[in-house]
Amino acid sequence: MEWVRGETIGHGTFSTVSLATPTNNAYGAFPQVMAVKSADSHGAASLANEKWVLDILGNDCDGLVRCLGEDRTVENGEEMHNLFLEYASRGSLASHLKKLNGEGLPESTVRRHTGSVLRGLRHIHAKGFAHCDLKLGNILLFGDGAVKIADFGLAKRAGEVTALMDGGVQIRGTPLYMAPESVNDNEYGSEADVWALGCAVVEMFSGKTAWSFKEGSHFMSLLIRIGVGDELPRIPEDLSEQGRDFLSKCFVKDPKKRWTAEMLLNHPFVAVDLDQDDLEGVDIQLKTEEVFASPRCPFEFSSWVSASCDSGTQYHTLEAPEERVATLAAGSIPDWSVTNNWVTVR
Numbered sequence: 001m002e003w004v005r006g007e008t009i010g011h012g013t014f015s016t017v018s019l020a021t022p023t024n025n026a027y028g029a030f031p032q033v034m035a036v037k038s039a040d041s042h043g044a045a046s047l048a049n050e051k052w053v054l055d056i057l058g059n060d061c062d063g064l065v066r067c068l069g070e071d072r073t074v075e076n077g078e079e080m081h082n083l084f085l086e087y088a089s090r091g092s093l094a095s096h097l098k099k100l101n102g103e104g105l106p107e108s109t110v111r112r113h114t115g116s117v118l119r120g121l122r123h124i125h126a127k128g129f130a131h132c133d134l135k136l137g138n139i140l141l142f143g144d145g146a147v148k149i150a151d152f153g154l155a156k157r158a159g160e161v162t163a164l165m166d167g168g169v170q171i172r173g174t175p176l177y178m179a180p181e182s183v184n185d186n187e188y189g190s191e192a193d194v195w196a197l198g199c200a201v202v203e204m205f206s207g208k209t210a211w212s213f214k215e216g217s218h219f220m221s222l223l224i225r226i227g228v229g230d231e232l233p234r235i236p237e238d239l240s241e242q243g244r245d246f247l248s249k250c251f252v253k254d255p256k257k258r259w260t261a262e263m264l265l266n267h268p269f270v271a272v273d274l275d276q277d278d279l280e281g282v283d284i285q286l287k288t289e290e291v292f293a294s295p296r297c298p299f300e301f302s303s304w305v306s307a308s309c310d311s312g313t314q315y316h317t318l319e320a321p322e323e324r325v326a327t328l329a330a331g332s333i334p335d336w337s338v339t340n341n342w343v344t345v346r
């Protein structure tokens, strides 16, 4: 494929991401706009790892960004490694949240995004991998409302332990999302992804990181809080009881007792399908008495009632019309995909 590099849309530790347009797109084999992740020799290993993992994971899971191929180019005398990915036109959840100036997303949106990320995680874990760098910057928003996990540069086979000669802490990903077992024993398995998901859910909902951490303080103090003692990440008080219960299953210090992505997909926090297409005339009223007590082990799942929908009751927490217009005026992209609060204008 011949292609032209467009504007830069993102920077990472290992790479630069820009738009790419194919110039000889015979038979429409490629989308008209793609994202191309490019790295010089320093980032080549991470990019090669990402391609290897994405090839094994395949393109059949809706929760993962799709890989469209790879290429090498020489630009300004330097060899560049390029990985083509489907383009997420709404950017990452991190950049989306930044536009909300410290505010979080409505809980209904957080539930939907969490469900999508969990489906991606379940697929990654079922294939025997751990992502190892789940964070809002690596969760992408697509124009059609899809939410997908990206950036597999640090992903590895679950159970593969990287031995450290000096016995120190190996930081894979972002300290703020690190699980206790990663801090204490350098373990980065599927369980650590679930801990990181909990941190991402807190941040999506509250607009603030799950660990309060003063800018400028040494990250070792944070690692000590994560790894030693009983302190857990902050669970927002204004989150629903189901949301808080969901987080309590992610923030279990012992990785063996932490819930898996598969188990969490059956938790009522995400098991209710709030997709726009499902809203009309469907009963979404949760049978709270029945689902309130969450299962303590996988065998109790069968007694849960899948929530059903009713267009009247669940959406009253969304913003009023005035607030929604204000969000628009502020230049951020509002999420109105789930609401029954529309005003008829004639």
Ligand SMILES: Nc1ncnc2c1ncn2[C@@H]1O[C@H](COP(=O)(O)OP(=O)(O)OP(=O)(O)O)[C@@H](O)[C@H]1O
Binding pocket: 009, 010, 011, 012, 013, 014, 015, 016, 017, 035, 037, 065, 085, 086, 087, 088, 089, 091, 092, 095, 133, 137, 138, 140, 150, 151, 152, 153
């Ligand atoms: N497919 C894509 N579509 C749109 N934007 C993207 C895409 N992939 C990456 N980006 C943007 O580029 C940024 C950096 O990408 P990515 O995280 O994959 O790079 P990285 O070098 O692995 O970064 P790091 O490891 O530091 O997180 C993302 O946060 C996102 O804003």
